[in-house]
Structures are given as structure tokens and as C-alpha cells.
Amino acid sequence: MVQKKMAIDITADLDRRPIAKLVQEASKFESTVYFEYKDKKVNAKSIMGMMTFISIMNRATAANDLIDVIVNGSDEEEAMKSIEAFFA
């Protein structure tokens, strides 16, 4: 399992497309990908999960709050790199 703290910047616009892209990116990998913020933990391979996550982030976070990205599985290193690249 690899875990990293990240700043994410998709809260600014609620356009579904970047979220859909992120979900697609996460779905490419065998590993499970979870995003966690406070008591909310959602599956990054799920559109519904990410939509919920974004709406929570919009309501609750300060701009520079970090979220936890938790990746677990056979290709976890690659998956983490790809998620990092997405937010870079």
C-alpha cells in the first residue's frame, strides 16, 4: 500500500469532465485507489464517489487543505505516479 498527501485543484470548477478523466485514469490500474478527506473516504474509480467527494471538498475545505491518496495493489507505484501527474 502506498499513501501520499496531495493538494488537489479540481474543486474550483464543477465541470464533470476533469472528474470523469480522473476516474478513467484511476480505473486503468488493477490497484484500488481511494481518496480520503476527514471522515470521507471514496473510491476514485467511481464517478458517483468522486462527485460526492468534490461536493464535500467544495463545502468544507480551505484552499490549501491536503487530501490523502491511498493506492493498494500490484501496480500501486505506477498508479500513484499517474495520479500525481494528473494533479501536477
Place this chain on the structure above:
Amino acid sequence: MLNGDISNVPLQNLIEKMNLENLTPDVDINKIELTMPDINRPALQLAGFMKDFDRNRIQIIGNVEHSYLKAQEDGVERMKNFLKTGIPCVVFCRNIEVEDEIIAAATEAQVALLRTSKTTSSFMAEVIRWMNVQLAPAMTIHGVLVDVYGEGVLITGESGIGKSEAALELIKRGHRLVSDDVVEIRKVSDDTLIGMSPEMTRHFIELRGIGIIDVKTLFGIESVKNTQQIDLVINLEEWDRDREYDRMGLEEHYVNYLGNNIVCHNIPIRPGRNLAIICESAAVNCRQKKMGYNAAKALYDRAMANINKSQE
């Protein structure tokens, strides 16, 4: 998965839910939050005994406290002092008349005075029940929650294994969707978990290849539900030749959420297995067990009786 984060309840929510009359409009109620589900009838405190007094509780005044105060010469003074102890609010039951002097004192101390027409005991019972739900430990789960024959069936499993498809077929067969993909669960008691959908995705389903569909407008109000107790977990997983799957169902397997055990079935997926019918059968079977009949045990007993007979 994370568990057990508890958030406070804004006083405004209690006022709206219980339909309370606010006697102190000049108190800023947006600043007041309730942190515990307990309540207090402040008879002892009004009599002057302050030991072990819990200031965070909702204070409730009924007929007895009110007539006690009236009988005291310094009743108003006692009430004024009580308001200064740092309590969040005081609720008067049975539409008790509250003196202007007390309202002024409460406004000064920034304590909300509220009033209900309900009797004290029934109001207390209702507040405790509602507050317990509001303040219950909560977590989110990746899964689909469907009400099948009145049983709350939580379908879990990896992304893309077919949870939403199973839910859609269940809906078409007349069952009700509670939440797709993200289920918020709350522990309202040591044997009850309640599941609901985040407001954001309520009544929507995502189907791979089609996208988002709105179940409520497509299939009608009878196909959705807002909250549901979770009675059973069905975990879908890819068929593994080397793994043993339950063939009898004599032993129950459990999964633990927030400290509560829920019966869990691991269902292997293979092309051609009809998931909806399996979920339906698991739900009615679970219900039948709750009503006292266990089919696996009945079959076992029958077999044992036959063996005993042939030995005679």
C-alpha cells in the same frame, strides 16, 4: 475504511425538526451547537445543587420545574442564575408561559429559550431518539444499498464487478434503490446501522457505457427510498476455483462496520449468474431466518433423522 467521526448538531436543526417556537429571537442561534444526545431536567440545579451538572445538555423544563420555580420567592432570580451556567438552550414544554424578565436574561446570556406544545416525557423521548441518530458515529462505504422485500441489502465488491447492474435489475423487479456507489452509514444503536445516500448523488446510478441515470424520474417514486436499515451484506467477487464457497449456509459470516456485525454472503460472479435473483433469494432467506426458520438447519435435521431411522 474510516470510522466513528462525530459531528455536532446545529441548534437550528433541532428547532426545525421538533417545530419549536423560539422565544428569544435576539439570540444568535446559528452559533449554538449541540454536542450530546442527552437531556437534563434541571430540577436539582434550580434547587441549588450544582454538583455533577452537565452544562452541554439540552435543558428541559416541564410542569414540575415550572411550578417549583413559581412557588419560590426568588424563582425568577434562580432561573436567571441558571441561565448563566453556560447551557446551550432551554426548552419549555406544554406551552408554559415564560416571564419577560427571564427572556431578557436569556437574551443577555445568549441562551436560546424554546417552547413546544408537547408534554415533557414524550418530547424528551423524541429528542433523545432523534439526537442519537444525528450524533451517531458515521462512515462512508463503497457499495450499493437496495431495499429488497423490506430487507436492506448492501452490495459490495470491486469497481466494475456489477454492483450497479445488479441494483438496476432489482429496481426493475420492483425493489427500491437507496444509494449507488457511495453509502453513508450511521450506527444508531448497537444492533442497528442505517444507510443513506449523500445528497449529491441521491437516486442516481452510474452504468458503465451508458453514464448517469436518474432512477427517480425514470422509474418513479416507488423505486427509491431515502434511508434504510442495513440487514445483510452481499459481497460480489470474481469466481476463484481454489476458494471454497458456502454450500450449506449453516454458519453465518459477518462483516464489521462501526462495531456492529452484519451477516455477509460472499457471492462468486461468473457470466450467466443472475445477480438480482441471488440478491432477492438472500434477502428473503435472511428474513426467514429472522422469523425463526433456517433452511440449512432444516435440511440437516432431516438428513440426521433419516440416518437415525435407518440405524434402528
